[in-house]
Amino acid sequence: MTQNAVGVEFAQRLTENPTTAERRAAILEDPGFGNYFTDHTAVIDWSIDAEGRGGWHQARIEPYGPIAMDPAAAVLHYGQEIFEGLKAYRHADGSVWTFRAEANAHRFNRSAQRLALPELPPELFVESLRQLVSVDRDWVPSGDGEALYLRPFMIATEAFLGVRPAREVSYRVIASPAGNYFGGALKPVSIWLSEHYARAGHGGTGEAKCGGNYAASLAAQLEAEANGCKQVLFLDPYNDNAVEELGGMNIFFVFTDGRVVTPALNGNILRGVTRDSVLQLASDRGLSVEERKITIDEWRASVADGTLAEVFACGTAAVITPIGELKTAEGSLVSPAAGPDSVAMSIREQLLGIQTGAVEDLHGWLTRLA
Numbered sequence: 001m002t003q004n005a006v007g008v009e010f011a012q013r014l015t016e017n018p019t020t021a022e023r024r025a026a027i028l029e030d031p032g033f034g035n036y037f038t039d040h041t042a043v044i045d046w047s048i049d050a051e052g053r054g055g056w057h058q059a060r061i062e063p064y065g066p067i068a069m070d071p072a073a074a075v076l077h078y079g080q081e082i083f084e085g086l087k088a089y090r091h092a093d094g095s096v097w098t099f100r101a102e103a104n105a106h107r108f109n110r111s112a113q114r115l116a117l118p119e120l121p122p123e124l125f126v127e128s129l130r131q132l133v134s135v136d137r138d139w140v141p142s143g144d145g146e147a148l149y150l151r152p153f154m155i156a157t158e159a160f161l162g163v164r165p166a167r168e169v170s171y172r173v174i175a176s177p178a179g180n181y182f183g184g185a186l187k188p189v190s191i192w193l194s195e196h197y198a199r200a201g202h203g204g205t206g207e208a209k210c211g212g213n214y215a216a217s218l219a220a221q222l223e224a225e226a227n228g229c230k231q232v233l234f235l236d237p238y239n240d241n242a243v244e245e246l247g248g249m250n251i252f253f254v255f256t257d258g259r260v261v262t263p264a265l266n267g268n269i270l271r272g273v274t275r276d277s278v279l280q281l282a283s284d285r286g287l288s289v290e291e292r293k294i295t296i297d298e299w300r301a302s303v304a305d306g307t308l309a310e311v312f313a314c315g316t317a318a319v320i321t322p323i324g325e326l327k328t329a330e331g332s333l334v335s336p337a338a339g340p341d342s343v344a345m346s347i348r349e350q351l352l353g354i355q356t357g358a359v360e361d362l363h364g365w366l367t368r369l370a
Ligand SMILES: *Cc1c(COP(=O)(O)O)cnc(C)c1O
Pocket: 085, 209, 245, 246, 247, 248, 249, 250, 270, 271, 272, 273, 274, 275, 314, 315, 316, 317
């Protein structure tokens, strides 16, 4: 048992077959994204007692491995699931830090409300990361742009086929060493305009970080790949084809007069922590930032009249990635190349610098994990 600030004890059962240092070094050489997992996992269970009160219990660290689950578990049938994604960064002195974890904890609880799952106290969320990273700290890479990706998630484990919120739930965290999300050196990506599929609709789950949104985006993703693109852009066809976001990243536009624009949160769009950080860092620089509706017609017009300077996507996994081209069935919209002085590249540098401890953390965004 290890005691901690939240007063919840995490039982510790460590693996009897830890990855050897040689094997780990070989993995960290070129981790890619989401391919390898550390030796342990953090778990906390939730259930409703006889009096109808829900509670979290049995917080623990255990060896990474398959989850034994009843085939009738609700998550397997009705998709009652949410997740988060954030990273642990190694600083030059060897310490390990995470970025705006409280924001992820709060977003996790908003997702939980939408999917009728129990909320997890934010301090317990952060503590679960600290517990896992403490036992698996050797897995945090130190290479340029590398980090340990943390994936907290919550699933409905109750064996019951009736349709209602599950009374047994499991919260877990797994961790995966991560390099460059798109692989290779950073270069502008081409994205595909989805005109037949939406990932979210009004009143739906677009603002929740749930697996179902990703399942809904995959057919569009296949269409994108068939057209040589790695990501999909979704519009809101019921709102003048307003730009929403990519399958897993928010989108930004920079105009030649210096305005930085991103679609306003409208219930369909995921409330990205990177999105919020970019808005903050851009306004710190004195740039004028706008969260508003931006339509595909405005995008087309600003390419045509030369007032669009940059388009970029952002999210924890890929940080900031310039968008070189929007491909559509009717032709493509090309953005100017993003040089090192572009807003995209210079905010990317600053953000990575804050995360890895090389640039001052003026907003108090970092929390030490190990
Ligand atoms: C996670 C996610 C993002 C990015 O959010 P960050 O907090 O910046 O990582 C954007 N869009 C969708 C659909 C997402 O799931």
